[in-house]
Amino acid sequence: MPRNLARLRFRAPKPLRPLNIARIQPEDHTTLHQRLRAHAADLSKPQTPLSLHVVVNPKWKQQPGKKPFRMSYKPHTVRDLVDPEAAAKHGQIIYVFANIKTNQVIYSLNELLDQYHLDQLPFIGKHSKPATIRPDEWKPHCVITFPVAEQGLQAFRKLREFRHLHETSWDKTNPEWIRLTPHQRMRKIMDQVANTSADLAEVLSSQQQQSVEMRKKAVEHEKKSLRLMKTMWAEAEALAKDDRDASNPKWLEQQIRNIDWQFGTKRNRDEADTKRLQAAKEGHEVRLRRVLRARKYMAKLKEVEDTAEFRKMQEEYASKAAPATGVDVEAKLKTLRRELALERDLTKVLHRSQEDAAETMGAKEAEITQLEDALIATLQADARDHPITRSILPTSFKKQHPQPFTMDVEIKWADLRDAECALGKWPAPVVHDTLVLRSSRQDVEFLNPEQYKVTVTDDVQAMLKSLEKQALEAQGLYEEPVAASETDKTGVWKYVPEVKNPFKRAEA
Structure with a gap:
C-alpha cells in the first residue's frame, strides 16, 4: 500500500450502457451475438464498488486555497x-x-x-x-x-x-x-477499544439524565410563552375595543401635529416647555403605535378564527388536554419526577443494569410526558395558539427552545x-x-471461468428469445404456448388404461 495519499485513486465501476440493436441488420447474426454477449458481460459486473474506502483522496475533496477540483464520482464509504x-x-x-x-x-x-x-x-x-x-x-x-x-x-x-x-x-x-x-x-x-465502549455508554447515560432536565426547561419555557401570549392578546383586544379619544388614531395624530406646531411658537422656547412638549409627543407616538399594532393583530386574528384550520387545531388541543381535566397536574408531575429520580438513584446504588429498571422507569417517563403534553395542550387551547397569535410575542420568546435529547x-x-x-x-x-x-460483496456471486461462460451463454439465449418474441408480437404472429397439464399422460403411458388400486379396502 502506498504511504502517499496523493497516489490513491477511487476506481468506480462504469455506468451500465443501454442495449441498442436498432442499427443491426436482421440477417447479421454474428454482430447481434457479439452485442448481446457484451451486454451480458456488462450486466455481470457489480454496480457498486466492492472495496470500502476509509481514507480520503485529496483530489476528490476540495482543498482550501487550491483550484476547485472534484472528481465525477464519489468513493464507496461507510x-x-x-x-x-x-x-x-x-x-x-x-x-x-x-x-x-x-x-x-x-x-x-x-x-x-x-x-x-x-x-x-x-x-x-x-x-x-x-x-x-x-x-x-x-x-x-x-x-x-x-x-x-x-x-x-x-x-x-x-x-x-x-x-x-x-x-x-x-x-x-x-x-x-x-x-x-x-x-x-x-x-x-x-x-482504547474497550474504553471506547465504556465511554460511549457513559455519555449516553448522562444524556438520558440530561434529557429530563432539558424537557423540564422546554415545558417551562412553553408555559411562560403561552401565558405571556394570552396576557398580551387580552391587552391588545382591550386596546383595540377602547372607544375613548386616547385610543383613537385620528385624535392621536392630531395631537402630535398640534405639538409640532407649538414647537415653532415663540412662547414655547424655554427648556422646560420644550421638555414637556417632547415628553407629551413621545407619549402620543407610543400610544399611537400600540393602538395601530393592536388593531392590526385583531384584524389578522379575526381572519384566522374564521378558517377551518384554526378550528381543527383547537379541537386537537382539546383532545390532547383530556388527561389533564380534573387533575392537579403540577402536583402529580412533582410526585412522578421525585419517584423517577429515586428510581435512578437506587439503580446506581444497587449497581443494577438499566435494562432491569427500564420497565418501571419507562412507564413513569411515559406518564410524565403524557401529563406535560396535556398541560401544554390546555394552555394552547386557552391561549388560542397559532402562528398568527405567536407573532405578538417578543423576539426572545419566538426563538425555538433547544430540543430535548432522546434515546x-x-x-x-x-x-x-x-x-x-x-x-x-x-x-x-x-x-x-x-x-x-x-454488503456489496455479499450481493455478488463469484464464478470460475467455466461457470462464467455458461452463465453468459444462458443470458444471451434468454435475450434472443425475448427479441424473437417481440418481433413476432410486432407482426401479430405470436401465440402463447399451451402448457401441458400435470394430469395429462405422455409417451407410452397414455395407452395404458387407468387401473384402480387393487389393495384398497372394499366398501359395502
Whole structure:
C-alpha cells in the first residue's frame, strides 16, 4: 500500500450502457451475438464498488486555497451503508475508526479519515503517533446515529475528552503499570477499544439524565410563552375595543401635529416647555403605535378564527388536554419526577443494569410526558395558539427552545462483541446492530471461468428469445404456448388404461 495519499485513486465501476440493436441488420447474426454477449458481460459486473474506502483522496475533496477540483464520482464509504440517502445533518452521525495494529481510536464527523484526524492522538512515546494515515491500518469500529445534530456534537466532544483523559491521565501510582516496561505501558495506553465502549455508554447515560432536565426547561419555557401570549392578546383586544379619544388614531395624530406646531411658537422656547412638549409627543407616538399594532393583530386574528384550520387545531388541543381535566397536574408531575429520580438513584446504588429498571422507569417517563403534553395542550387551547397569535410575542420568546435529547440512538458495530465491554451500562432504548462492511460483496456471486461462460451463454439465449418474441408480437404472429397439464399422460403411458388400486379396502 502506498504511504502517499496523493497516489490513491477511487476506481468506480462504469455506468451500465443501454442495449441498442436498432442499427443491426436482421440477417447479421454474428454482430447481434457479439452485442448481446457484451451486454451480458456488462450486466455481470457489480454496480457498486466492492472495496470500502476509509481514507480520503485529496483530489476528490476540495482543498482550501487550491483550484476547485472534484472528481465525477464519489468513493464507496461507510456513509453509503448507514445513510444512503445522505439525509443526516453534520454532527448527527459519529464515525469511530480503530487501528488494526495498536487499537488506537479516532472519532470523526466525516465518513472518511484525513491527515488532520491524527491531531487527536497525543505523543506518549516513540512510534506512538503515526506519521500519516495509512488505509491498510485503519478500519471502521462503529457508527453512532443520533436523532438531532446537537446531541451528536455534544457526544462527540465528550468522547474526545474521555479518550484524552485515558491517554494522558492514567494512574501513575498503580504497581501494575509501574512494573511494565515503557514500551509495554505505551502499548497498553494506546489500546482504547474497550474504553471506547465504556465511554460511549457513559455519555449516553448522562444524556438520558440530561434529557429530563432539558424537557423540564422546554415545558417551562412553553408555559411562560403561552401565558405571556394570552396576557398580551387580552391587552391588545382591550386596546383595540377602547372607544375613548386616547385610543383613537385620528385624535392621536392630531395631537402630535398640534405639538409640532407649538414647537415653532415663540412662547414655547424655554427648556422646560420644550421638555414637556417632547415628553407629551413621545407619549402620543407610543400610544399611537400600540393602538395601530393592536388593531392590526385583531384584524389578522379575526381572519384566522374564521378558517377551518384554526378550528381543527383547537379541537386537537382539546383532545390532547383530556388527561389533564380534573387533575392537579403540577402536583402529580412533582410526585412522578421525585419517584423517577429515586428510581435512578437506587439503580446506581444497587449497581443494577438499566435494562432491569427500564420497565418501571419507562412507564413513569411515559406518564410524565403524557401529563406535560396535556398541560401544554390546555394552555394552547386557552391561549388560542397559532402562528398568527405567536407573532405578538417578543423576539426572545419566538426563538425555538433547544430540543430535548432522546434515546433514539442507533449504534452499528463492525464486531457486535465490542458492545459487551460495557455490558449492563447501556441505556435500554439504545439500539445495537451490526455494520455490514462487506454488503456489496455479499450481493455478488463469484464464478470460475467455466461457470462464467455458461452463465453468459444462458443470458444471451434468454435475450434472443425475448427479441424473437417481440418481433413476432410486432407482426401479430405470436401465440402463447399451451402448457401441458400435470394430469395429462405422455409417451407410452397414455395407452395404458387407468387401473384402480387393487389393495384398497372394499366398501359395502
